[in-house]
Amino acid sequence: MNCVTPLGLDLQHNWTALLEENTGIDVHTVGSFENIYTAKIKNLPTVQPDLTYLETMLYLALKPLIRSKILHAKTGFILSTTKGNIDFLSEGKSEEAELNKLAVKVAGLFGFITAPIVVSHACVSGLLAVSVAKRLIQMGQFDEVFVLAGDKVSEFVISGFNAFQAMSAKPCKPFDAERDGVTLGEAAGAILVTKSPEHALVEIVGEGAINDANHISGPSRTGEGLYRSISSALNEAGIDASAIDFISAHGTATSYNDEMEAIAFDRLGMHEIPVNSLKGYYGHTLGASGLLELIVSILSLQHNKLIPTKGFVSRGTSKDVNIITQKMDVPLTYMLKTASGFGGSNAAAILKKVNG
Amino acid sequence: MDSPLYISHYCKIEKGLISVDGNVIFHAGEAQFSDFIKQAFKYQQLDYPKFYKMDNLSKLAFLSAEVLLRDEEDKEDIALVLANKSGSLDTDVKHQESIQDAANFYPSPAVFVYTLANICGGEISIRHGMKSEQVFFVSDAFDATTIFNYATYLLASQKAKKVLCGWVELFEENYKAVLYLVERSGTKLHTINNINQLVKN
Numbered sequence: 441m442n443c444v445t446p447l448g449l450d451l452q453h454n455w456t457a458l459l460e461e462n463t464g465i466d467v468h469t470v471g472s473f474e475n476i477y478t479a480k481i482k483n484l485p486t487v488q489p490d491l492t493y494l495e496t497m498l499y500l501a502l503k504p505l506i507r508s509k510i511l512h513a514k515t516g517f518i519l520s521t522t523k524g525n526i527d528f529l530s531e532g533k534s535e536e537a538e539l540n541k542l543a544v545k546v547a548g549l550f551g552f553i554t555a556p557i558v559v560s561h562a563c564v565s566g567l568l569a570v571s572v573a574k575r576l577i578q579m580g581q582f583d584e585v586f587v588l589a590g591d592k593v594s595e596f597v598i599s600g601f602n603a604f605q606a607m608s609a610k611p612c613k614p615f616d617a618e619r620d621g622v623t624l625g626e627a628a629g630a631i632l633v634t635k636s637p638e639h640a641l642v643e644i645v646g647e648g649a650i651n652d653a654n655h656i657s658g659p660s661r662t663g664e665g666l667y668r669s670i671s672s673a674l675n676e677a678g679i680d681a682s683a684i685d686f687i688s689a690h691g692t693a694t695s696y697n698d699e700m701e702a703i704a705f706d707r708l709g710m711h712e713i714p715v716n717s718l719k720g721y722y723g724h725t726l727g728a729s730g731l732l733e734l735i736v737s738i739l740s741l742q743h744n745k746l747i748p749t750k751g752f753v754s755r756g757t758s759k760d761v762n763i764i765t766q767k768m769d770v771p772l773t774y775m776l777k778t779a780s781g782f783g784g785s786n787a788a789a790i791l792k793k794v795n796g
Numbered sequence: 797m798d799s800p801l802y803i804s805h806y807c808k809i810e811k812g813l814i815s816v817d818g819n820v821i822f823h824a825g826e827a828q829f830s831d832f833i834k835q836a837f838k839y840q841q842l843d844y845p846k847f848y849k850m851d852n853l854s855k856l857a858f859l860s861a862e863v864l865l866r867d868e869e870d871k872e873d874i875a876l877v878l879a880n881k882s883g884s885l886d887t888d889v890k891h892q893e894s895i896q897d898a899a900n901f902y903p904s905p906a907v908f909v910y911t912l913a914n915i916c917g918g919e920i921s922i923r924h925g926m927k928s929e930q931v932f933f934v935s936d937a938f939d940a941t942t943i944f945n946y947a948t949y950l951l952a953s954q955k956a957k958k959v960l961c962g963w964v965e966l967f968e969e970n971y972k973a974v975l976y977l978v979e980r981s982g983t984k985l986h987t988i989n990n991i992n993q994l995v996k997n
Contacts, residue, residue: 557935
């Protein structure tokens with residue numbers, strides 16, 4: 441696994457920065473939005489002149505995983521993104537902005553034999569893409585799947601979140617009493633999902649992705665879809681909620697999202713389980729977020745180290761949540777990753793540490 | 797895993813025509829998409845004012861699902877597996893127009909929310925109370941193998957009771973929707989060949 445973010449262009453730099461509790465959020469100007477807080481990568485190198493900014497991020501994220509691999513007919517490639525190369529629209533090039541075009545181009549850089557699969561499911565895309573990989577491997581379509589996720593900060597998305605009045609004027613404060621919206625970010629993450637337990641870091645023991653059927657732009661007040669997604673994952677894993685050692689929540693720092701998550705966790709009796717949101721380090725990286733935060737959570741499992749929720753000071757949800765406020769060394773075996781997004785979407789996955 | 801799965805019903809919308817299980821139920825002639833879909837909606841005599849707020853992709857997906865699911869009971873566990881080529885590009889272009897010119901800047905939340913491909917699935921879920929598994933794929937052409945395996949997984953793992961699958965593509969005036977319902981009873985077998993024929997013909 442690997443990631444490319446404002447905190448570093450590889451996994452090790454990200455982990456070091458997280459342990460120092462550095463944030464990737466800073467003041468930037470994006471299009472007509474001057475001096476706003478976003479988590480933008482500052483020094484993205486040029487890899488090839490014909491790659492867009494996002495393609496470069498994706499390339500750098502996946503490259504170290506592919507290095508010595510032989511890509512065969514049972515090797516899958518899944519790309520998770522919400523907006524892909526959306527900047528092409530400002531140049532009137534709508535065809536160039538197609539998500540599948542991006543996937544085919546990136547697949548071509550690495551020489552995948554199988555056709556790419558694109559998962560574009562709002563802010564749960566990155567986590568759902570991992571479930572899709574697992575499911576297609578279980579069905580025998582693939583032996584292994586490279587899951588790559590990425591989105592960049594764009595005027596397109598900022599203007600939309602701003603129109604929704606969902607953007608925070610300051611760096612976001614997940615689950616906090618004074619939270620007032622998201623900080624947008626950009627990142628790419630890559631992970632290899634395989635049926636071979638050899639060299640595996642974690643096992644995906646259960647997952648679910650269930651819709652709220654409630655509202656297209658707001659989460660269910662009762663956290664119904666998230667509750668059901670987590671229940672489905674626990675059921676598949678065959679474990680009780682109490683077996684989970686920590687939760688990496690979506691935690692966007694909007695009033696509605698964090699409240700909904702607290703309610704869903706409470707309904708599942710998970711209010712005492714340590715929870716973090718990584719949005720205070722990375723902002724909301726949209727289609728990358730679920731995968732990026734899963735990757736960081738795997739590092740947490742490996743190192744038996746809980747990462748605190750940056751930006752959180754005091755609880756601002758109606759239900760108790762055990763927000764992690766400082767780094768902690770604790771033995772970790774099971775973790776739950778969740779995500780929720782527009783369209784009433786939710787996703788949950790439970791990982792079990794197998795080696796290390 | 798071993799019990800056979802079937803395609804119980806299917807619906808197609810293209811070229812001003814709506815058919816269910818191969819029988820034409822509505823035909824609008826040469827109308828533009830927005831007129832056609834409005835006429836078709838009225839013809840269904842549905843009391844669902846939210847329809848008029850949807851973007852064109854959602855209207856297309858909504859109506860396809862409507863004619864298939866209206867007589868279904870117990871819809872909560874019907875999963876939704878959708879795919880298309882253009883994602884939400886049709887609405888992306890509209891949002892881009894609203895921000896293209898700094899002097900004439902008017903982004904709207906009502907448009908922006910539809911700049912995600914899966915929103916049309918969310919609209920179907922809300923309408924039918926489907927608190928169920930969902931995914932949205934984007935590919936150049938219908939990827940029958942992936943959609944087949946994914947739907948089969950959902951039923952075999954008991955993560956869904958039935959699965960509504962299909963292709964919902966719309967960009968400007970080019971549109972095509974083919975949805976089909978996969979379940980444990982029916983006459984047409986759920987095979988990669990059969991779904992390919994349904995969607996690509």
